[in-house]
Amino acid sequence: MRAICAGVAWLIVASAAQAQPAALTCSVSSVSPVLRAEGLAEALGEIVLACAGTPGSVIETNLTAFVSAPVTNKKLADGSADAILTVDGAVAGVPARVTGTSAVGWFGLRFTAPSSGGVTLRLRNLRAAVNLLPKGAPVRVSLSLSGPASILLNRSTVDVGVPQVGLYATSTTATVVGRSPVPAAGTISGFAAAGAAAHTVRVTEGFPDALQRKDATSDHGTRILIRYGGLPPGARLFVPEYIAGSNATRPTTGGGLGSDPSGGVYTLGSGALLLGRVRDAQADGSGGVPPGMPPVLGFAPWVVEAISEVPLVNGNGFVVYEVLEASAGALESAEWPAFLVLEQRVNGQAASWLTISLAPVSSEAGFAAAPVPRFADSDPPPDCWIRGDCQAGYQPLLAVSTTNLSFRLNEGANFQDLQFWVQNARGGNLGWSASVRYITGSGWLRLEPASGLNETNVVARASAAGLAPGTYAAVITVDGGPIAGSKEISVRLEVVALPPPDPSPVIRSVVNAASFSADGVVAGSLVTVFADKLEGGTVSLSFDGLPARILFAAQGQLNAVAPAGLAGKTQASAVLTVGGLSSAPFLVKLSPCAPAIFASGILNQDxxxxxxxxxxxxxxxxxxxxxGIPAQAAVTAKVHDWENQQPLYAGPAPANEGLQQVNLRIPPGLPAMQTEIVVCARPSGAPAAACSKPAKVYLKSEP
Incomplete structure (x- = not known):
């Protein structure tokens, strides 16, 4: 009699009449290794039956192993499975047969107990799709014996493995501006010396021996599939032929994780982790020509330099690596570059994406003639938690420009836009996404865009259409992933009941046009006015009766030049007039000096x-x-760590009233980097200078 519950077959040992003495009495033990949770054909731990019986007795029985996950042994040409049963070291004379989805049996098993009376049965190379089990849940096998012989087991169910994440990874993607030809030296060091842009991939074992070389029961060693995409026409991608792992004489490095690209040095025979590129592999990581060991004899150090091109089709390509050597019991990792070059100029920035997976990837989770091992297609979690560099400067860190947004709309109004910035406050590449969780109401807030890469200006658009008067709340969550973190922005929408129609315009705010600060309005500089009812006639704006020159007015926003006659005042009343109807006075705070750099306001020499x-x-x-810089102010600047830089020019931008221009020479000798510019201005007679917020500037080294 056999009962099956929750996918696990629990044993009831069937034997001849219990009154008869047992032909064999067996003690059952097992090995329970850590298994790769991504695995579709993981080799389970060995099961040992140490038995004692009557010397010379002939044992006839049927042995079945019920597994708590689908059996995925390789299907051989005769329909049998490649699971192995040995009796005192000799392979059993009957083949393994898969019965159902989760059982393997040896039927008609017959052997003779030796003169000692002791006999040992070993079950090896049972394979299962452990990716279907919860991580950390033990994989169990229950044994069933039936037939003429009476066999007693001290226990019937054993643990044969525990699935855990096998692969963790980190990657950075390269960007190329303009043209970047292939270096003359086609080696890793040659590409690195030429400054070729490099993707970086780093993979780390989730536990020792997760990266395995080929053995007698597998088709190949553990493989890693890297898929690339989004490359522009004319792009070429070059990758190493071999990769020296973290415990090599000198590991290969990728260049994007705190070090320069390097091929590394590997000592053959050391047992350190070594990956080799699989040529002509399929897109799922299967097949191809397995890489051979390099032609270096003995234990001589070998400089890992060879590099080769990845075929690209419509900007997409892939490369497959296989584990050639690995250290048993050691937690290992590997890192390497992929060099991106453009042999024809492109306008703007050429970027790309990549994915990482154990390979071959497959959906086959049953008994089949499929590659062993094989894996579910899944993105590995970040390995910085293992490597201890999640807070390193080359890892991304999410920042947003505000923690709250407040909208106010009349009942039935179509929309109001407010903006916030998503920023990468550290290094690497920040991929982020934003979502809205409504506390009151639903569907009244949109984000454009709702995802992006690195610095992005996001427009939050609220609509009162279909909403009754009242106050509504929501939370915007910007998620940069487990390393970069997430941020929340509280959102409030006030929907105001429609008053009797009043055609007069209403000023909502008056701010510095560059910083959007209400404390940064300066006489003679640019201001932005957010207002209602700008349409419907001629628009004019005044401050304490002084007319302001209007540069732009539409859809709730007006850009103008604050009158120079406001100099020396601390506040002024702004009045907006549209089609002869004037707004109520709006009190504006004035500042003597408030330098502010416009977004995208730094131009190169060209x-x-x-x-x-x-x-x-x-x-x-x-x-x-x-x-925000008044006339006759003394202007200085800080570029990187060079303070008190004297501008080549500081004054009005030609033909642009209210706009100031400051020309600076970047200090020579600075390396390629992202740094900052701060501009300070000190009006005549002022006790101290006022400075702008830092603005990012990107540099490259002199040719």
Missing amino acids: NTVNGSWNPAVSGSVVQVFMT
Whole structure:
């Protein structure tokens, strides 16, 4: 009689009449290794039956192993399975047969007890799809014996493994601006010396021996599949042929995780982790030509330098690596570069993405003639928790520009837009996504965009359409992943009941046009006015009766030049007039000096916008466009750690009233980096200078 519960077959040992003495009495033991939770064909631990019986007795029985996960042994040509049963070291004379989805049996098993009376049965190479089990839950096998012989077991169910995450990983992606040809030296060091942009991949075992070389029961060693995409026309990708692991004489490094790209040094025979590229592999990581060991004899150190190209189709490609050597019992990792070059110029920034997975990837979770091992296609979690560098400067860190947004809309109003910045406050690449959780109401807030890479200006658009008057609340969650973290922004929407129609415009705020600070309005500089009812006629704006020159007015926003006659005042009343109807006076706080740099307001010497995709050359001149600097103010600047830099020019931007221009020379000799510019201004007679908030500037070394 056999009962099966929750996918585990529990044993009831069937034997001849219990009154007869047992032909064999067996003590059952097992090995319970850590298994890769991604695995679809993981080799379970060995099961040993140490038996004692009558010397010379002939034992005839059927042995079945019921597994708590689907059996995924390889299906051989004769329909049998490659699970192995030995009797005193000799392979059993009957083949293994898979019965159902979770059982393997040896039927018609017959052997003779030796003169000692002791006999040992061993079950090896049972394989199962452990990815279908919860992580940390033991894999169990229950044994059933039936047939003429009476066999007693001291226990019938044993643990044969515990699934845990086998692979953790970290990656960075390269960006290329313009053209970057293939270096003359086609080696890792040659590409690195030429400054070629490099993706970096780092993989780390979740537990010792998760990365395994080929053995007698597997088709290949553990493989790692890297898929690349999003590359522009003309892009070429080059990867190492071999990768020296973390315990090699000198490990291969990728360049994006705190070190320069390097091929490394490997000593053959050391047993350290070594990966080799599989040529002509399939897109799922199977097949191909397994890499051989390099042609270096003895224990001589071998410099890992060989590099080869990845075929790309429509900007997509993949590369497969296989474990050639690994240290038993050691927790190992490997890191390597993938060099991205562009042989034809592209406009703007060329970036890409990549994914990492154990391979071959498959969905086959049953008894089949499929590759062994094989794995579910899943993204590995970050390995910085294992490597201890989650807070390193090359890892991303999410920051947002505000913690709350407050909207106020009349009943039935279509929308109101407010903005916030998503920023990467550290290094690497920050991929983020944003979502809305409604506390009151639903569907009244949209985010554009709702995901992105690194620095992005996000527009939050609230709509009162279909909402009754009242106060509504929501929370925006910006998620940068487990390393970069997440941030929450509280959102409040006030829907105001429609009053009797009043055609007069309403000023909501008056701010510095660059910093959007209400404390940064300066006479003669640019201001932004957010207001209602800007449409419907001629628009004018005054401060204490002094007219302001209007540069732009539409959809609730007006940009203007604050009158120079406000100099020396601490506050003024702003009045907005549209079509002859004037707003109520709006009190504006004035500042004598409030320098502020516009977003995207730093231009390189060639008049192109400075950015990570378009860095300025060290020693070149950059133009900083800003507002909030009064006439006759003494201007200084700080570039990186060079303070009190004297501008080449500081004054009005030509033909742009209210806009100030500061030309600075980047100090020569600075390396490629992301750094900051701060501009300070001190009005005549002022006790101290006022400074702008730091603005990012991207540099590259001099040619």
